[in-house]
Amino acid sequence: MFKLTPAAAEQVLKAAKQGGTEGMCLRLAAGRNPDGSIDYRMGFDDLTDDDIRVNSEGVEIVIAPESVPLLDQATMDYVELEPGQFHFIFLNPKDPTYRPPSDG
Structure with missing residues (x-):
């Protein structure tokens, strides 16, 4: 199934906190x-009855x-593509x- 790298997870959690989500x-x-x-x-979204859940x-x-x-x-990762430019990427x-x- 789908997974996050530790770097991506850290950034997602940070974004949720900063965005109030x-x-x-x-x-x-x-x-x-x-x-x-x-x-x-x-x-960020709420769960619906049909959704597949993954932690x-x-x-x-x-x-x-x-x-x-x-x-x-x-796999979703969070990487530095160029100096100082970080992005989520999908592998x-x-x-x-x-x-x-x-x-x-």
Whole structure:
């Protein structure tokens, strides 16, 4: 199933605290773009009856059933892409644009 890295979880929890959304779930959604790549969306939200629930690194994640096939086996990380520029990224082997991280 879907998971967060410790760095991503730390940033999600920090954002929830800063935004006054502590206690809310992190909602993830995914859809296919025309080129086959995957579009990812996230935000804090309440749980609904149909949601799939996952707890990763202390963060309660909810995913609508229609997004589960695209997010299954994916990992969300929080990385410094350029000096001083941090971003959430999705590592997803189901995305044709996915490139496994290289060591070093």
